[in-house]
Amino acid sequence: MSLRPTVDFLLYDWLDAPALNARERFSDHSRETFDAVLDTCERIAREKYAPFNRVVDTQEPHFDGEKVILPQATHEAQKAYAASGMLGAAQDYEVGGMQLPYTVEAAANAFFAMASVSIGSGMLTTGNANLLMAHGTEAQKQVFALNEFSGRFSGTMCLSEPQAGSSLSDVSTRAVPDGTDFENDPLGPRYRLKGNKMWISAGEHELTENIVHLVLAKIPDADGKLVPGTRGISLFIVPKKMVNAEGALTGARNDVALAGLNHKCGWRGTTNTLLNFGEGLYPVNGESGAVGYLVGQPGKGLHCMFHMMNEARIGVGMAATMLGMAGYHASLDYAKNRPQGRPMGPAGKDPAQAPVRIIEHADVKRMLLAQKAYCEGALALELYCARLVDEQHTADAATADDARLLLEVLTPIAKSWPSEWCLEANSLAIQIHGGYGYTRDFPVEQYWRDNRLNMIHEGTHGIQAMDLLGRKVLMEGGKGLSLLAGRINDTLQRAIHIPEFAAHANALSQALAQVGAATKAAWATGEPTDALANAVPYMQAFGHTVLAWIWLDVALAAQAAPASNARTGRLAAMRFFFHYELPKIGAWLQVVSQRDQTCAAVPEEAF
Ligand SMILES: Cc1cc2nc3c(=O)[nH]c(=O)nc-3n(C[C@H](O)[C@H](O)[C@H](O)COP(=O)(O)OP(=O)(O)OC[C@H]3O[C@@H](n4cnc5c(N)ncnc54)[C@H](O)[C@@H]3O)c2cc1C
Numbered sequence: 001m002s003l004r005p006t007v008d009f010l011l012y013d014w015l016d017a018p019a020l021n022a023r024e025r026f027s028d029h030s031r032e033t034f035d036a037v038l039d040t041c042e043r044i045a046r047e048k049y050a051p052f053n054r055v056v057d058t059q060e061p062h063f064d065g066e067k068v069i070l071p072q073a074t075h076e077a078q079k080a081y082a083a084s085g086m087l088g089a090a091q092d093y094e095v096g097g098m099q100l101p102y103t104v105e106a107a108a109n110a111f112f113a114m115a116s117v118s119i120g121s122g123m124l125t126t127g128n129a130n131l132l133m134a135h136g137t138e139a140q141k142q143v144f145a146l147n148e149f150s151g152r153f154s155g156t157m158c159l160s161e162p163q164a165g166s167s168l169s170d171v172s173t174r175a176v177p178d179g180t181d182f183e184n185d186p187l188g189p190r191y192r193l194k195g196n197k198m199w200i201s202a203g204e205h206e207l208t209e210n211i212v213h214l215v216l217a218k219i220p221d222a223d224g225k226l227v228p229g230t231r232g233i234s235l236f237i238v239p240k241k242m243v244n245a246e247g248a249l250t251g252a253r254n255d256v257a258l259a260g261l262n263h264k265c266g267w268r269g270t271t272n273t274l275l276n277f278g279e280g281l282y283p284v285n286g287e288s289g290a291v292g293y294l295v296g297q298p299g300k301g302l303h304c305m306f307h308m309m310n311e312a313r314i315g316v317g318m319a320a321t322m323l324g325m326a327g328y329h330a331s332l333d334y335a336k337n338r339p340q341g342r343p344m345g346p347a348g349k350d351p352a353q354a355p356v357r358i359i360e361h362a363d364v365k366r367m368l369l370a371q372k373a374y375c376e377g378a379l380a381l382e383l384y385c386a387r388l389v390d391e392q393h394t395a396d397a398a399t400a401d402d403a404r405l406l407l408e409v410l411t412p413i414a415k416s417w418p419s420e421w422c423l424e425a426n427s428l429a430i431q432i433h434g435g436y437g438y439t440r441d442f443p444v445e446q447y448w449r450d451n452r453l454n455m456i457h458e459g460t461h462g463i464q465a466m467d468l469l470g471r472k473v474l475m476e477g478g479k480g481l482s483l484l485a486g487r488i489n490d491t492l493q494r495a496i497h498i499p500e501f502a503a504h505a506n507a508l509s510q511a512l513a514q515v516g517a518a519t520k521a522a523w524a525t526g527e528p529t530d531a532l533a534n535a536v537p538y539m540q541a542f543g544h545t546v547l548a549w550i551w552l553d554v555a556l557a558a559q560a561a562p563a564s565n566a567r568t569g570r571l572a573a574m575r576f577f578f579h580y581e582l583p584k585i586g587a588w589l590q591v592v593s594q595r596d597q598t599c600a601a602v603p604e605e606a607f
Contacts, residue, residue, distance in 0.1 A: 001329050003114060004042060005566060006376055007107050010383050014557040017387070020101045023394045034104045040084055041108040048077040049115035056119055056269030057446050061205070063261055068204045068271055077119045078207050081112070082151025087122045091133070095146060102311070102393075106318060106386035110379065113322035117450050118269030123315045124202055127308045128155025128214050132237070135296040135304045139186050143247040144212050144237055154208040157312075158197040158215040158238075158275065159305070165198075166463050168302065169229045173197065173217035173277060175236060175292060185293065186245040192289030193217050193238060194278035196259065199457075203273030204240075204258040210249065211240040213256065215277065215292060216301050227299070235301035236292030238277065242284065253282040255290040266449030310407050313415035313458055314385050320454040321378040324422025327429030327447040328371035334442075335359035335368060335432055358432070366580075367432050371425040373573040373581065377547045378418040380554050385414045402483055409480035410546065412468040416461055417543035419454035426451050465535035468542060470528060473519055481519070484546075488512050491553045498559065504552055504578045511545045511582055514589050521593035533600040538592045541585035551577045 011017045011034070018031045052073035059071045081087070089105050091097025112121035129148035132140050147153040164170040173195025177183075182190045193215060197203075204211070215236045218226040226232060242252040259274040280288030296304045339355040358364045388410070391403035426448035430437035437444050455461045473481045488508065495505040522531040522538065555574040558567050591598075 001332060003111065003325065003329075004038070006379065007038065007110065009557075009561075009566065009570075010380050010554070011103070011107055013561060014380065014554055015103065015383060015387050017101065017103050020103065020387075020390055020394070025099055025394050026101055028099070029101070037086075037089070037098075037100060037104060037108050038111075041086065041111045044077075044080045044084060045111035045115035048073075048080045049112055049119050052077065052119065053116035053269075054443065054446065056116060057266075060263065060268045061261055061271040063204075063258065067206055068258070068261065070205055070207065070269075070271070074119050074269060075207060077116070078122070079151070081121050087126050087151055088129070088146075088149030090130075091149060096149065102389045103383060103386045106314065107383060109315075110318055110322050110382075113319045114326045116269065117319050117323055118267040120202070120270050122151075122154075123312070123319075124157060125153075125155040127312050127315070128157065128212060130311070131214065131304060131308045132295065134307050135235075136237075137188055139245060140188055140237060140293065140295065143187060143243060143245065144239070147210075147247055148212060152208060153210045153212050153239075154202060154205075155212045156200050156203050156214065157305075158200050158203075158213050160199045161196055162198045162274075166460060168216065168233065171195075171216050171218060171233055172226065173215065174226065175217040175219050175234060175294075176289075178289070178291060187243075188237070188293035188295065191217075191219070191236060191292045191294060192278060192287070193236060193292045194289060197275045197277065199262065200273045200275050201270050203271060203275050204261075205271050209241075210243065213238040213240065213275070214295070214305075216305070217292070219298050230302050231299055233301040234298045235295040235304045237295060238290050238292040242291065252284060255280065255282045255284055255288055257281040265452055266446065267453050310385075310411050311389060313411050314382055314389070316454055316458045317378065317385075317414040317416075317418045318382045320418035320422045320451055321375055321382055323447045323451040323454075324371065324375040324378065324418065324425035327426040327444050328368070328375050330442070330444050330447070331371065331429035331432040331437075332359075332368055334436075335364050340434075364432060367428040369573060369576045370580070371428050372569065373551070373577045374418075374421040374425045376570070376573060377551050377554075377577060378422055380550050381410075381417065381547065382414055384550065385410055405476065405480040406483050406487070408475060409468075409472045409484050412459075412464040412472060412539065413543045413546050415458060416455070416464045416539060417547065419451075420461065420540070420543075423448065423451045423455065461539075462536060465539035466532050469519070469522060469535045469538045470532050474523075481516075485512060485516070488545075488549045491549055491556070494556055495552050498556075500559070501552065501555065504548075504555075504574070507578055507582060508545070508548050508552055511548060511585055514585060515542055515545050518589040518592045522595060525595065529600065530595040530597075533595065533597055534592045537588035541588040541592070544581055544585050544588075548577055548582045 020026045021029045055071050055073055061068050061070050088097045089100040109121050125148050129145040132145040148155050175191040175193045178190040178192045215238045216233050218232045219234055220226055239254055240256055242250045242254050244250055255278050257276045259276045262272040277290040284291050335358050338358045340358050342349040342353050343356055388403040388407045392400050429444040433442055436442050492505045492509055495501040551574040558570040561567050
């Protein structure tokens with residue numbers, strides 16, 4: 001079973017991606033160039049990623065005392081990915097990019113996430129380099145970003161510390177000016193950093209010539225104290241190996257040392273590291289302290305990081321989606337081949353009959369349809385958000401601003417909804433396999449383990465929910481929420497006149513009203529402790545309403561297509577979502593509207 005028809009349908013029949021080619025930036029593109037990118041990525045994913053997904057799980061990265069060793073397959077896969085040009089696909093032609101719309105880039109990367117999420121397709125490297133293209137100096141772009149796009153260097157994001165995960169205001173890595181001429185370094189104001197960074201993905205390996213760490217750290221004030229809160233956080237480029245102003249390695253190591261590898265539940269193909277900065281293991285010019293070059297203004301480090309948050313979160317949502325999709329395809333295949341049990345007839349079961357394949361049981365079909373509804377719905381949502389990123393960057397000013405605000409509201413959903421529900425899809429895929437699904441002889445348990453990360457990183461589920469209800473739906477006078485309601489209403493208006501869809505349109509209209517009323521009720525006292533006590537149930541209901549809207553909109557496009565099995569399947573998945581999933585929002589919103597304090601008020605001693 002191939003993912004491609006679903007991607008093609010969503011890109012071309014639903015989102016009309018080639019319409020983007022009317023924009024000057026994309027004017028050299030056509031459906032043919034988009035297809036060529038998709039073909040290449042599909043092929044590399046099939047040949048260099050998928051066959052090695054189990055290898056990278058069983059042959060975990062290990063440190064031999066000098067180097068981190070990864071399977072040869074990871075080297076080959078990442079080399080092929082870099083050679084495809086995908087690392088810099090969105091960049092300008094003049095710096096070697098393809099000026100590819102983000103919508104197509106995201107769709108093409110989906111093939112890698114499905115084939116082997118943990119071999120990785122350079123999401124961190126591209127995000128790191130994109131940030132430098134937006135906030136770096138010319139020299140920082142040339143020396144670091146462009147070498148990342150070419151695949152010569154790779155990138156990391158060093159935010160978390162052992163004591164500072166969700167709460168980045170507690171970052172305690174320090175950066176002090178390096179000498180009296182610190183402002184005159186061609187690579188940017190030069191500092192010395194000391195501190196520990198925890199959980200750093202791809203923090204140490206031999207896959208590339210150099211690693212470009214982007215590190216959040218605080219510059220102490222005149223009294224040597226760190227400014228409390230996020231205002232004091234700055235951003236630095238800290239290369240693993242020192243480079244000169246032309247980007248050549250000088251031969252010296254920077255003072256960044258691997259303290260240890262974390263041994264993870266899943267996603268094992270990517271190293272995860274505790275890094276010590278500036279502890280003197282690799283002194284630079286005889287002194288301890290990791291050399292770092294300031295990016296942007298002091299104190300504006302988080303602002304720079306936020307530049308890339310939307311795309312990073314769409315990337316996480318897409319990874320969760322594709323892991324769910326991998327489980328769906330595997331369990332569909334299994335269900336079509338596994339004989340077990342007899343069908344229930346009017347006179348009960350007939351033991352003389354041959355067993356049927358399990359796909360013939362209604363409950364197995366329920367589990368398959370749930371996976372299809374979660375994963376194909378989530379893929380549509382991610383591509384819709386990717387399309388908004390293109391609108392934000394290339395549409396006229398008013399449309400671009402609407403896209404920006406819509407993305408603000410939708411990004412917590414794009415990150416969190418697939419992380420929760422495509423993980424549930426992985427659980428259903430295991431269930432369909434029965435006992436075999438619980439063994440390592442089948443791939444579905446690995447998909448679940450790999451996917452379990454996504455509710456944790458890039459802002460945990462709880463933090464995303466508080467961001468949605470505490471900030472996003474309120475920002476700019478609630479304009480983002482109104483814009484979203486407007487888009488949902490547009491779909492309703494188109495669906496309400498089609499007899500087959502009228503009931504669904506009404507159900508969605510009611511759901512939207514319920515979410516609006518619950519948002520007001522949550523904030524009725526104006527007290528964040530009242531409103532946010534049930535932020536996760538709010539996000540679940542909000543997410544399900546958004547997905548119901550996406551499915552109804554997708555179903556409108558499916559309805560317009562000629563009859564086919566794919567069309568029947570899409571319409572069935574839409575109906576599943578409305579009949580089995582959307583009604584759940586009532587229970588979620590009840591505790592939100594009542595500002596239920598059952599959880600918040602329970603004394604610690606009562607546990
Ligand atoms: C495999 C992996 C890869 C990672 N890669 C990177 C990386 O490349 N770079 C990087 O910088 N970081 C990375 N991280 C770190 C990741 O972003 C953090 O784990 C995450 O931000 C949570 O921080 P924490 O683990 O310290 O958990 P904590 O912040 O201690 O949270 C624990 C629990 O408490 C809840 N909680 C915390 N604060 C609140 C609050 N105020 N209100 C309500 N609930 C709260 C959380 O929701 C969570 O459920 C990675 C993590 C993992 C596991």
